[in-house]
Amino acid sequence: MQKIKLEKSEAFSVLVKEYPKYFTHGEGRFLVAGKWDAEGFSVFSFGEDISIMYKEESDLFRALGQLMAEMRKRDGGEIKIRQVPPMNFRSVMIDVSRNAVIKPEYLKKILLKLSLLGINYVCLYTEDTYEVTGHPLIGYNRGRYSKAEIRDVSVFAKKIGITMFPCIQTLGHLEQILKFPAYYRFKDNDKVLNVKNPKIYAFVEQLIKNATEPYDTDLIHIGMDETHGLGLGKAFEHGKPVDPRKLYQAHTAKVINICRKLNLKPMMWGDMVLGMSGENRRSMSKAQWKLMPKDVEMVYWDYYREEKKTYEKNIKTYRKFGYEPMIAAAVWNWHALWGRYGKTEKTLPLLMEVSKKYGIKRAMTTMWGDDGSEAPFDSNWPALVLYAEHCYCAAAKPGIMRELVKAVTGDDREKYLLPNALMNIPPAGYSYASDSAKGFLFDDPMFGVYASQVLAWKFKGNIKAHYEKIYKNIKAFMPGVSKENKLLFSYVLALAGVLRVKAGFRNELYLAYKKGNRKALRKLLKVLPALKKDYETLCKAHRAIWLLERKPQGLEVLDMRYGAQQKRLEITAERIKAYLAGKIEKIEELEEKPEKIFEKFPYSSLPLYRNYAVLTTVN
Numbered sequence: 122m123q124k125i126k127l128e129k130s131e132a133f134s135v136l137v138k139e140y141p142k143y144f145t146h147g148e149g150r151f152l153v154a155g156k157w158d159a160e161g162f163s164v165f166s167f168g169e170d171i172s173i174m175y176k177e178e179s180d181l182f183r184a185l186g187q188l189m190a191e192m193r194k195r196d197g198g199e200i201k202i203r204q205v206p207p208m209n210f211r212s213v214m215i216d217v218s219r220n221a222v223i224k225p226e227y228l229k230k231i232l233l234k235l236s237l238l239g240i241n242y243v244c245l246y247t248e249d250t251y252e253v254t255g256h257p258l259i260g261y262n263r264g265r266y267s268k269a270e271i272r273d274v275s276v277f278a279k280k281i282g283i284t285m286f287p288c289i290q291t292l293g294h295l296e297q298i299l300k301f302p303a304y305y306r307f308k309d310n311d312k313v314l315n316v317k318n319p320k321i322y323a324f325v326e327q328l329i330k331n332a333t334e335p336y337d338t339d340l341i342h343i344g345m346d347e348t349h350g351l352g353l354g355k356a357f358e359h360g361k362p363v364d365p366r367k368l369y370q371a372h373t374a375k376v377i378n379i380c381r382k383l384n385l386k387p388m389m390w391g392d393m394v395l396g397m398s399g400e401n402r403r404s405m406s407k408a409q410w411k412l413m414p415k416d417v418e419m420v421y422w423d424y425y426r427e428e429k430k431t432y433e434k435n436i437k438t439y440r441k442f443g444y445e446p447m448i449a450a451a452v453w454n455w456h457a458l459w460g461r462y463g464k465t466e467k468t469l470p471l472l473m474e475v476s477k478k479y480g481i482k483r484a485m486t487t488m489w490g491d492d493g494s495e496a497p498f499d500s501n502w503p504a505l506v507l508y509a510e511h512c513y514c515a516a517a518k519p520g521i522m523r524e525l526v527k528a529v530t531g532d533d534r535e536k537y538l539l540p541n542a543l544m545n546i547p548p549a550g551y552s553y554a555s556d557s558a559k560g561f562l563f564d565d566p567m568f569g570v571y572a573s574q575v576l577a578w579k580f581k582g583n584i585k586a587h588y589e590k591i592y593k594n595i596k597a598f599m600p601g602v603s604k605e606n607k608l609l610f611s612y613v614l615a616l617a618g619v620l621r622v623k624a625g626f627r628n629e630l631y632l633a634y635k636k637g638n639r640k641a642l643r644k645l646l647k648v649l650p651a652l653k654k655d656y657e658t659l660c661k662a663h664r665a666i667w668l669l670e671r672k673p674q675g676l677e678v679l680d681m682r683y684g685a686q687q688k689r690l691e692i693t694a695e696r697i698k699a700y701l702a703g704k705i706e707k708i709e710e711l712e713e714k715p716e717k718i719f720e721k722f723p724y725s726s727l728p729l730y731r732n733y734a735v736l737t738t739v740n
Contacts, residue, residue: 122196124149125171125188132280136185139233143189143528154181161205161513164188168198178282179211179241183513186237190524204513208476210447210483211512212242213505214288214342217250218297219455220675221494222264225274227670231498232274234529236281238509243278244288244342245271246487249297251287253331258301264674271335279337286340287332291325291376292316292369293348310354316372317356326379339386342420343376345369346390369393370409377414388447391419395435410442419444420485424451427467432475447483448476452504455489458558458616459540460501463551469504473511484512493678495559497666499609502530503537531603532610539598540613542591543620546584546723555725558616561624563682566693567708569627573715574722576628582723585625592617608666615662619655622648630693634711639701646697653690656683 122142126149127133137144150166154173162175162184171188175181187202213235217223223231232243245251250265259265275285292314299308307324309315314325333341351365373389380387394413396404405413419439423432439446450469453461469486476484486508488501506525510517526534543558545551560571575584595614602610626648633641660683667676699705719725 122192125185125192126151128152135229135233135281139230140189143192144185159205160209161203164200164202166200171200177241178280179236179239180206180282182236182282183239186239186525186529187521189237189528190521193524193528206239206513207515208482208484208512210242211240211509212244212483212485213240213508214244214246214449214485214487215498216246216455216488216490216494217266218246218248218294219490219492219494220263220678221490221498221667221670222250222266222672222674223498223670224672225266225270228274229277232278232283233281234502235505235509236283237529238506238525239513240509241282242284242286242340242485244286246288246489247332248290248294251289251332253327256327258303259298261301262674263297264672268331268335275336284338284340286336286338286342288342288344289328289332290344291328292345292372293351294344294346308354309352309356310350313348313351313354314372315354315356316351316368322375322379325376326383329376329379329383329385333383333385339384341380341385341387343380343387343389343417345373345376346392346422348393366393366403366405366409370405370412373417374412374414377417381416386418387416388418388420390449391421391439391444391446394419395421395438397423397435404438413442415443418483419446420449421446422449422451422485422487423472424453424468424487426471429471429475432472433479436475436479436481446481447485448472448481449485449487450508451487451489452501452508454496454498454501454504455491455494456559457496457544457556458562459496459543459613460504460537461541461544461551461556462501462504462507462538463541463545465504465507467551469508470511470517473508477511477515493682494671494675495663495679497609497612498670499530499606499666500537500540500613502526503534506534530606532606536598536602536610539591539594540617543588543613543617546587547582549723555723557624557723557725558620560725561620562616563686564623564627566623566627566686566689567630567696567710568713569631569715570718571725572624572627573631574717574719574725576631577715577717578722580722585621588617588621588624592621608662608669612659612662612666615655615659619652619659622652622655626652630697631711631715634700634708642697642701646694646701649690649694653687656687656690659683660687 124143124145127137127144127146129146137146151170157174157176160176162173162180164184164187165172173181173184175184191200235243249260250263251260252265252268253259278285293312295314296312298304299311307314307318307321314321329341348369352363352368357363377387394405421435421439426432436446450472453464503526506522507517510522523534544556546557549555564571595617599610599614630645633645663679664676696708700708
């Protein structure tokens with residue numbers, strides 16, 4: 122493959138360093154790049170030198186990413202590429218508030234990859250993980266970014282065509298701040314500010330000022346989503362009716378006034394206004410819609426629908442009340458151990474297609490990390506490529522997506538997609554967005570809250586065979602994994618290695634005990650030392666990929682989850698031994714009859730399960 126020769130600018134030097142297979146400062150195909158007034162970019166070559174015409178820096182880097190994909194298909198030859206993006210605001214939101222704060226240097230690597238996909242805006246979702254002068258408890262022991270760290274990353278991003286802007290919270294989702302006694306005076310409930318306390322607005326202004334200070338932009342996302350229980354906690358007054366919508370509207374007006382004072386351009390999540398999130402799911406009344414500020418951009422997030430009509434209806438509603446919404450799809454990487462591409466593929470393209478049909482120009486995809494950000498960031502690249510293609514093209518083409526994933530990450534798209542099967546037991550499809558892997562992994566080996574559903578629902582599938590097959594398939598491609606991704610795929614191989622044993626263990630134990638099969642119990646007892654060792658291997662593999670991508674704060678949650686499993690395996694062995702030796706008459710943990718707790722297995726999701734069967738829960 123003949124490399125492309127780039128001039129020695131700072132941004133291009135980073136490309137040469139990160140992608141020496143494609144780019145060089147030495148001998149290679151000469152690149153001539155120039156700006157024009159037309160939208161998007163054009164790439165042209167008769168076979169040797171390459172010409173790129175582009176409007177914005179992000180278009181230039183998108184063009185270079187497309188060239189990398191082309192070079193994978195052929196060496197030399199004529200190249201003609203012309204792309205005009207239907208979306209001019211192509212943003213990615215990265216959650217760094219659910220325990221995983223990405224290292225600044227690793228964040229730069231992520232940003233470079235995103236630039237090659239054509240992303241031109243990125244925001245970090247920071248509930249408390251940013252520096253607020255005079256408030257040392259905000260982000261305390263949570264790995265918060267300093268202003269210097271954010272400023273450095275933001276400056277770097279600008280050089281590769283990406284504008285970074287803050288994404289914070291100014292009403293709900295503030296439990297990591299309100300948990301401290303020093304902030305009790307501001308709380309309505311554990312997550313939401315008390316809007317009846319006028320002193321909160323000086324505090325909100327401090328949050329906004331400090332959040333925007335390190336960035337070179339007037340954009341800010343002020344959050345405002347899922348403000349559940351608003352007005353019903355400390356703000357509640359006996360004998361007085363409560364309309365949370367009215368309180369929400371008044372608070373929003375005050376926050377937007379702060380933004381006006383600071384010359385900022387705010388955007389906010391639109392779920393509470395639309396009535397798609399909350400206790401009663403009531404939309405704002407017509408009068409309340411009219412009172413909402415019009416100089417704030419509504420971000421219409423919708424991650425779950427697998428049909429287009431709801432997307433169309435909600436876009437029309439926003440427009441009816443005077444808002445041109447930004448749409449927000451999702452990369453499904455929360456409450457999971459690996460990026461859930463299957464669910465992303467069933468939802469994101471539909472919202473993007475509807476948005477392009479209705480002429481919407483501004484898009485975002487969110488990357489949430491609920492419940493501890495267990496999924497490695499780098500498990501999500503096929504989904505990010507899918508999103509970027511929908512932002513930049515009328516339709517996403519499987520062939521170019523395959524080449525882009527390989528070019529940008531160094532490994533085949535199929536390697537990233539195979540682990541998706543860990544989270545879905547056939548015949549359940551990705552529509553259900555369950556995570557069987559997490560259910561089995563953190564299930565107690567004796568109580569088996571999740572595993573018992575297999576018996577309760579009389580599921581006939583072969584779960585052990587399912588996980589064994591995936592384990593063998595991952596192990597088979599491991600020798601060909603790129604050096605850069607060894608830690609990533611070593612982690613998922615270790616995960617499959619645990620699941621092929623753990624997924625079936627508890628029910629085998631339960632059935633052997635109920636049948637009085639002492640021979641089977643002795644056999645299962647011999648499994649436990651190896652399974653405990655497998656957990657230790659997985660814990661180390663997960664720690665390794667976490668520490669590559671992220672700061673160490675937050676990793677203690679995973680350590681506790683894995684540590685709890687290892688301890689419980691030890692106790693399980695003790696209980697079986699005591700029973701077999703006649704020291705106890707029964708194993709009480711195995712006496713409970715399996716009950717149908719969740720929806721029919723394997724369609725079970727884990728909202729209830731997370732609350733009590735997983736050792737440590739984070740928001």
